[in-house]
Amino acid sequence: MPPKDVIIAGGGLAGLTCAIHLSHFGLNVLLIEKNAYPKHKVCGEYVSNEVLPYLNSLGFDPFEYGAKKIERLAISSQNGDQIIARLPLGGFGLSRYTFDNALLEKAGSKGVICLKDTVSDISFEGDQFRVETKENPALYAKFVIGAFGKRSLLDQKLDRDFMESKAPFLAAKAHYNGDYPEDLVGLYNFPGGYCGVSNIENNALNLCYIADYAVFKKYKNLKEFREKVIFKNQRIRDIFEQSEMKFDKPLTISQISFVSKPIVEDHVLMCGDSAGMIHPLCGNGMGMAIRSARILSDTILTYFGDQSVSREEIEKAYIRQWNLNFKKRVYTGRILARFFRKDYLSKYLIKILKIYPALLPMIISSTHGKPMKAI
Numbered sequence: 001m002p003p004k005d006v007i008i009a010g011g012g013l014a015g016l017t018c019a020i021h022l023s024h025f026g027l028n029v030l031l032i033e034k035n036a037y038p039k040h041k042v043c044g045e046y047v048s049n050e051v052l053p054y055l056n057s058l059g060f061d062p063f064e065y066g067a068k069k070i071e072r073l074a075i076s077s078q079n080g081d082q083i084i085a086r087l088p089l090g091g092f093g094l095s096r097y098t099f100d101n102a103l104l105e106k107a108g109s110k111g112v113i114c115l116k117d118t119v120s121d122i123s124f125e126g127d128q129f130r131v132e133t134k135e136n137p138a139l140y141a142k143f144v145i146g147a148f149g150k151r152s153l154l155d156q157k158l159d160r161d162f163m164e165s166k167a168p169f170l171a172a173k174a175h176y177n178g179d180y181p182e183d184l185v186g187l188y189n190f191p192g193g194y195c196g197v198s199n200i201e202n203n204a205l206n207l208c209y210i211a212d213y214a215v216f217k218k219y220k221n222l223k224e225f226r227e228k229v230i231f232k233n234q235r236i237r238d239i240f241e242q243s244e245m246k247f248d249k250p251l252t253i254s255q256i257s258f259v260s261k262p263i264v265e266d267h268v269l270m271c272g273d274s275a276g277m278i279h280p281l282c283g284n285g286m287g288m289a290i291r292s293a294r295i296l297s298d299t300i301l302t303y304f305g306d307q308s309v310s311r312e313e314i315e316k317a318y319i320r321q322w323n324l325n326f327k328k329r330v331y332t333g334r335i336l337a338r339f340f341r342k343d344y345l346s347k348y349l350i351k352i353l354k355i356y357p358a359l360l361p362m363i364i365s366s367t368h369g370k371p372m373k374a375i
């Protein structure tokens with residue numbers, strides 16, 4: 001295959017968004033994804049409207065795929081005490097099964113070559129990248145975007161330092177038939193974690209929880225963990241007990257961590273969760289993945305518009321923009337997650353929010369950005 005302008009390793013939301021954006025402006029893009037589409041992913045499946053104007057301008061309208069409009073948030077402490085507030089920007093509920101696949105089709109229609117293969121190594125030699133995969137001969141490109149998610153074997157291969165630190169969370173999700181207010185997204189805390197509830201297309205309900213592995217490992221399996229820990233919050237017990245699972249069994253992932261990562265590693269430009277992850281409690285990881293894809297695409301396009309700009313300048317500009325856009329919200333997310341992990345603090349916070357309800361939209365806004373402009 002002749003050398004590409006850009007090779008994207010990983011075809012989740014970050015990779016697919018970069019592929020559509022860059023190909024829209026005429027770049028020659030190859031996207032490599034190890035899994036076949038469509039595929040379910042462990043995710044809360046609530047997407048902030050922060051990204052909606054931008055997605056629309058890329059030619060994607062979630063409501064054409066049956067997304068549910070979400071306008072309110074319910075948040076409850078471990079004892080079930082809850083507050084409901086209007087979301088400042090609102091959002092939509094759409095499964096990753098549908099979302100990622102729809103973006104893949106959009107990328108294909110823009111001329112992006114999508115290869116089903118696993119990237120096994122990336123090296124930088126003589127101002128171009130060599131990308132090794134499991135099944136194809138070596139591929140070459142001017143830029144490589146690392147969009148391979150929160151944790152990949154590729155992180156190990158690239159010798160990324162964060163792989164040494166603890167990854168203490170696990171998560172599970174499944175779709176259900178259930179009755180939950182359509183415009184509501186719920187965050188229900190339990191000891192060592194929280195469960196997100198969101199309506200998605202086809203009148204399904206997505207129930208997704210993330211938990212501290214140290215708490216989980218005391219129990220034999222997910223069922224026992226649900227009954228003995230998650231159901232301590234009566235509200236989430238009621239939702240589970242009144243819903244019927246559509247999957248054969250829940251989908252699970254482990255080794256989740258929220259440590260900081262370098263944004264550029266051996267000249268590979270990291271995007272989405274590969275660059276950094278906000279705590280899912282903030283419900284904005286997908287928003288961040290899509291926004292970082294836009295920032296990165298705009299930065300790469302400046303190089304192709306004016307080749308007197310050096311690679312070093314491109315990398316510095318991207319790191320600067322990433323930090324400007326996300327550093328503060330990732331930090332706020334970490335503090336919030338710590339607050340909700342402690343029962344007494346979460347009770348106290350809900351009490352304060354009940355007295356001063358205007359505080360909740362302010363907290364939510366601090367973990368989100370302004371609506372993204374169209375391209």
Ligand SMILES: Cc1cc2nc3c(=O)[nH]c(=O)nc-3n(C[C@H](O)[C@H](O)[C@H](O)COP(=O)(O)OP(=O)(O)OC[C@H]3O[C@@H](n4cnc5c(N)ncnc54)[C@H](O)[C@@H]3O)c2cc1C
Nearest residue numbers: 010012013014034044045046119148149171272273285286
């Ligand atoms: C429990 C949980 C709940 C969440 N809930 C929400 C929510 O409600 N709202 C929200 O906005 N965010 C949520 N998030 C965050 C959100 O899921 C992520 O931020 C988002 O998926 C990041 O997209 P991405 O494209 O960076 O990574 P991913 O979507 O993970 O995509 C990475 C892709 O790279 C591929 N890949 C990996 N290695 C290779 C390789 N070597 N070669 C080729 N391909 C490879 C993978 O197969 C995958 O498809 C949640 C996260 C978790 C863990």
